[in-house]
Amino acid sequence: MTSAIAHINRIGTANPPFAVHDAFVRFVSAELADARSRRLFERMAARSGIAQRYSFLEPVTLADGTITDTAGFYGTGAWPSTGQRMALYERDAPRLAFAAIEALEIDIAAAGITHLIVASCTGFMAPGLDQAIVAGAGLDPGVERTVVGFMGCYAAVNSLRLAHHIVRSTPEARVLVVTLELCTIHFQRSGDLANLLAMLLFGDGAAAALVTARPEGIALRDFRAVTIPGTADAITWSIRDQGFDMHLGGEVPARIAEALAADASRGDDRGLLRGASPGDVALWAVHAGGRTVLDAVEHGLGLPAEALLPSRTVLHDHGNMSSATLMFILSRMLSGSGEGDGLALAFGLGMAAESFRFTLER
Template identity: 30%
Template sequence: MTATIAHPESGTAPVLLEPETKHRAEPSRIIGVGTAVTEDSYSQRELLDLFRIDDPRVRSVFLNSAIERRHLTLPPLGAGDAFRHETQGELLAKHKRLALGMGARAVRQCLAGAGLEVADIGYLCCVTTTGYLTPGLSALLMRDLDVNPGCSRVDVVGMGCNAGLNALNATASWSMAHPGKVAVLLCAEACSAAYVMDSTMRTAVVNSLFGDGAAAIALLADPPDAARPAPGKLPADVSCSSAGPRLLGFASHLIHEAIGAMRYDWDDDQNKLSFYLDPDIPYVVGAHAERVVDRLLDGAGLRRSDIAHWLVHSGGKKVIDAVRVNLGLTRHDLRHTTGVLRDYGNVSSGSFLFSYERLMQENRARAGDFGVLMTMGPGSTIETALVQW
């Protein structure tokens, strides 16, 4: 039945309110995940020796990072077996090569895990901050993978480590608007192409942290009339490792006063871009984590104690500890976050998907479980998402 309300301005027709749609769009759900890294990996001590770093302060930053190994593509050797200086142009070419290689492998693995083919992709979103490409990474990857040229695509460039969740929000929206069609999100970060080598503490902090990595997930929204058990109605002992969670909502928080705490600057001496990390940013992020997480959960009528799985960006030891303390989490809650940091370092926008993959491999998610995804990055920004298996 159609309802009418009188318009407050006389002489105009009433506004017609159509009856509520019988079927609302189903939430998108994650149906596949895949990750990839570059070929060579190094321990922190090996990197210090290879770059001939003797400064005890810099060595301490590397060796107390809670990172054991990272995948990196080092510069070619020059005179005297020292690493040659890479120009900005060479770094951009490296980014293109590594991002495409890792990205293609991550997408293929993601699709294979979901029983899908490249031809099934209806939407491709590519995220990167470690290089700039035109045409964008999405177009180049579609060519290399032979994706249907009618596939919709978008590139998210320069947002930083938080960008994976920004892009997931947009990708989930496309998926809900196109039920039954597959959307793929790829985060490809060639951090080897964003390094400056000098003796300053500023670059030491950055160079001790980041590694190369790519991660992809596939999303699908069921048609409105598709048969599906109600949330939380499956038996508690049913594993959901193969049936990914539904994306229930997102919440963001921009910390205005810390807008310059994570940024790219142009280094005139090196003639290339140089990334800067404010040493206080872990504590700033930690202090604001409660605000955005509680807003995310309040919208669903949940408390932190209702969350079974926490998948937080592996931003570094200090930021992980700050988030853990401020949210009242345990080390076990963040085991995948710290495990990814230990084995890969900070792989920027894709880090939280490396953690998600480990949770799926662990086979501990159960029907009805809630999870929170969280990323942090330049802006300074905290992004969150609520999921349910």
């Protein structure tokens, strides 16, 4: 008996209304008292490959030159507690989810959604974001709900894997997958240059995808995960008294490049490439974790410069939106003219690499 093949039929994406990248760069430059650190930060910001990031927090420059936001969330006094940040998540996350769902350009309430999968690692609320989506989007209250929490940048892969298995087992299923992150509510006041450079990467965004057995769009073939040995502390995401504290070790790009080079040369079907050579892959959907991460993938696999153009374009236009980023990349592929077999890759906490093979059909 042949199993149904899950397809991503549609993807809708959304960002909050306010552009914040330039304001963030100017704020940090003004805060850094050490001239050498300031020059280094500004040089790294210029080389980041990021032109814009978005937030629900609207930047404003006060009369004395202080850069803050119109709500004073990141004001001149004490910065917000984790509780205050979660209140912002509870207010804004549903709004962004509905915007992404609306971007699907279908009547979602009448679409017969049977399953809802929600991925997010930047906030908690109860009743959950999944329940807010069911109520606000007019879905059947009996829809089967699953929440993928605190998995970070590779959560989209895990969410699509769940949808893949649901459709394979229940071919009539219609799965709505929502990935959503409000990274900018976790900006930390810090004098540590490495932390500031990590915060430079992240913006807010959401994506909604319809996954069914209908043979249209992106066919999901198979999924595989590996863990890079000795890297458990390279990427961490901890809940502190003043928000969620992200740590990105400087060794991350080098470890990714080493692991991928080893994978490409192993010569069997047990790695991420499943025994194929990088040249056999027509399309690359690589999570845009940062310019250095994309450079590491390109160099580790010996890819031509144009191979990661979709990823670099999303990084340039939106920054790293954690779990939503890969979906933005796949959305661009869906709306483009390319076709053929591809490989999606995302790296994150663990330090793990999550992947799936796909075919873009026209």
